[in-house]
Amino acid sequence: MEVAEAMPQELYNFRPTPESKSFAEQMVHIGYTIELLTKRYVQGMEVVPNTPDASKLSKSEIITLLKSGFAYTTEIIKTIEQEKLDENCVMYHSGNTVSRAFAFFYVQDHLTNHRAKANLYLRMNAIEPPEYTW
Numbered sequence: 001m002e003v004a005e006a007m008p009q010e011l012y013n014f015r016p017t018p019e020s021k022s023f024a025e026q027m028v029h030i031g032y033t034i035e036l037l038t039k040r041y042v043q044g045m046e047v048v049p050n051t052p053d054a055s056k057l058s059k060s061e062i063i064t065l066l067k068s069g070f071a072y073t074t075e076i077i078k079t080i081e082q083e084k085l086d087e088n089c090v091m092y093h094s095g096n097t098v099s100r101a102f103a104f105f106y107v108q109d110h111l112t113n114h115r116a117k118a119n120l121y122l123r124m125n126a127i128e129p130p131e132y133t134w
Contacts, residue, residue: 002130003027003118004066009059011125023121024054024062030114031065035072037110041089041103042076073107 004027007014012024021029032051039045052065085101098106119129 001063001066001070003115003122004059004063006122006127006130007059007118007125011121012059012062013055014121014125016121016124021117022054023118024057024059026114026118026121027062028052028054028057028065030111030118031062031067031069034069034107034111037103037107038073038076041091041106042080042100043084044087044089044100077104 007023012027013022015022015025028051036047036049039047054062057065085099087100088097089100089103090097091103091106122129
């Protein structure tokens with residue numbers, strides 16, 4: 001949330017190269033996929049990706065999306081049953097079979113990967129990224 005807040009609205013469309021996601025796209029990707037990956041891998045739900053168009057969202061709307069995604073996954077962490085966590089799932093991109101509990105690490109790793117990219121976007125605009133805490 002602090003990374004999303006640190007970037008001014010006028011720089012949300014910043015992208016370091018034409019091939020890169022914009023900052024807004026990075027934030028939408030985080031906010032949307034934290035819930036999607038939790039549903040798919042941790043809960044075992046069938047989900048069809050339908051990522052919102054970042055270019056049509058304001059900074060405020062993107063922050064709301066992030067809050068919603070974090071809230072969803074936090075609630076699952078608090079309420080999921082151990083039996084569900086003990087089940088296995090197959091990771092879509094790698095084909096690896098892991099426990100649903102271990103899949104939480106993938107959700108975190110994916111989030112951290114895109115947060116790190118977003119930190120670089122801040123630095124490229126002379127903005128000091130928020131300190132990383134865990």
